[in-house]
Amino acid sequence: MTSSTNGDGTAVNQPTSLPSLTSLRFIVAVMIFLFHSTNYVLFASPNVGERFLGLTTMGAWAGMSFFFMLSGFVLTWVARPKLGTLTHWRRRLMRVYPNHLLMFVVTAIIMVTVLNQVLDTRVALLNIFLLQAWSPDLMDRIGFNSVSWSLSAELLFYVAFPVLLPLVRKIRPERLWAWLIGLLATITLAVPLAVELLPSQEVMPFLDLTPNEFWILFHFPPTRMLEFVAGMLLARIVATGRRIPVSFGGAMALTVAAYAFGPMFPPEFRMVAVMVVPLALLIASGAVSDLNRTRTTLLSSAPMVRMGNLSYSFYLMHMQVLVLGSYLLGTDKPVSTPKGFAVLALFFAVAVVLSWVMYTVVERPAMLRFGSHSRKGAAKTTPSAVPAARSTVAEPAPAAADSVTESPVGVR
Known part of the structure; x- marks a missing residue:
């Protein structure tokens, strides 16, 4: 980073290449794919099916928090000193639609x-x-391409970002951690306890939550915006040089531990609360690790970064690969363990290939043509502006989660 700073204490011309965070996007997207596959690749062995579901469920829930926080982090990290609201909305629209x-x-x-x-x-x-995530009816939220519910939440974040950013920038650097801790406490304690006050309903199988509890905890855009704002605070914490209490390896260990013990928590805490603090530390420490990196690691390698760039397309594509693939191959009926995992690998490969096609033919051209800062009429970059257009941290794009057998992703 340069030695000069903006008025909010954030370094200007800060490096925007954070490859480890980009690579992590794809790993999280794969976890969501595996969780969703449990409804479309059914194993004849109950033990295999149950263990596979048990191993992937927390990844699906955690994936949503990761993507929403990463979205707030990246948009704040690459934001120019003077954010053009209309330009921001145009770029986000062309990123998503x-x-x-x-x-x-x-x-x-x-x-x-x-x-x-x-x-x-x-x-x-x-x-x-x-608009589907605003409906209390689950079938409204997961109709059509079920994972797109997360885009409904992201749309709220994108609309609110020009208002939120100046407020977050006004927070003095030495108070950033206090604000973040308060926000994380709200997510981990206040929200789960508050949903218990909702009117009584029949509990949904597998989730152990009522329909309204599931909606407010997992799909409701204003609730999920708390994680987006947490990501914004994390970006300012890193950009202003605040100390991160754990290393990237330590944050990874905490994340794995929360993942392992998460299923033991009450259902109101299992979906978001358990994982949000470790994931916040993972994002912040991962960014710091990239900024201080002196050698290439697996996560910062070019192949992993390329896969990370495909994560949004992969996220939106994978459900239809599972739906159509299971229909054609009959894996929605019990199959042997070897065949099940072989078909799962086939579905994954097909989803990756189709994601590459969609990224190459649709996503990237749309961003270059309509979402670039360099378009005629866009404000010119000043010497102190962060070079957002060159950022290799996938500028977040949404995630998704669905019914009892489906969950989230997305970002670039």
Whole structure:
């Protein structure tokens, strides 16, 4: 980083290449893929099926928190000193919508031609305009390409970001940790305890939560925006040189421990609260590790970064690969363990290839054509502006989670 700073104490011209965070996006996306696959690749052995589900469930829930916090972190990290609101909204819109609309059409075609389902116009409109996560009806939220519910939450974050950023920048550097701790305490304690005050309903199998509890804890955009703001605070903590209490390795160990013990917590805490602090430390320490990196690691290697860049396309694509693949190969009925894992590997490979195609043909061209700062009329970069356009930290793009058998991802 340079020695000069902005008025908020943030270093200017700070390096924007944080490859480890980009690579982690794909690892988290894979965990979500594996969790979702448990509903489409059914093992004949109950023990294998139960263990596989047990190993992947926490990854699905944690993946949502990781992506929402990373979204807040990256948008804050690459934000220029003077954020142009309309430019920001245009860039975010072009980041999200091309892939979303393509997968909406693909999903609708599969539903009508393969699954012989009747399209619900109201649910379709909610999905097209990314309003589905605001509905208390689970089927509204997971209709069509179920993982796109997270884009509905991200849309709120993107709209609110120009208002939130000046407020976060006003916080004095020495008070950033106090604000973050207070926010994390709200997420880990206040929100789970508050949902217990909701009117009584029948508990949903597997989740051990009522429909309204699940909605408020996991899908409701204002609730999930708390994690987005936490990510914004993390970015300022790193940018202003505040001390991170653990190393990247230590944060990884805490994350693994929370992952292992998470299922033992009450359901209100299991989905978000248990993992949010370790994941916050993982993001912050990962950024610091990248800034201080003197040699290439596995996470900072070019192949892993390239996979990280595919994570948003992979996230939106993978559900339809599972849906169509299981229908064609019959893996929605019990199969042997070797066949199940072989088919799972095939689905993964197909999803990666199709994600690369969507990233190359749709996502990247749309961003370059319509989402670039260099477009005519966009403000020119001043010498003190952070070179956001060159950032290799995938500028977050959404995530998703769904019904009892589905969960989240996304970001670039």
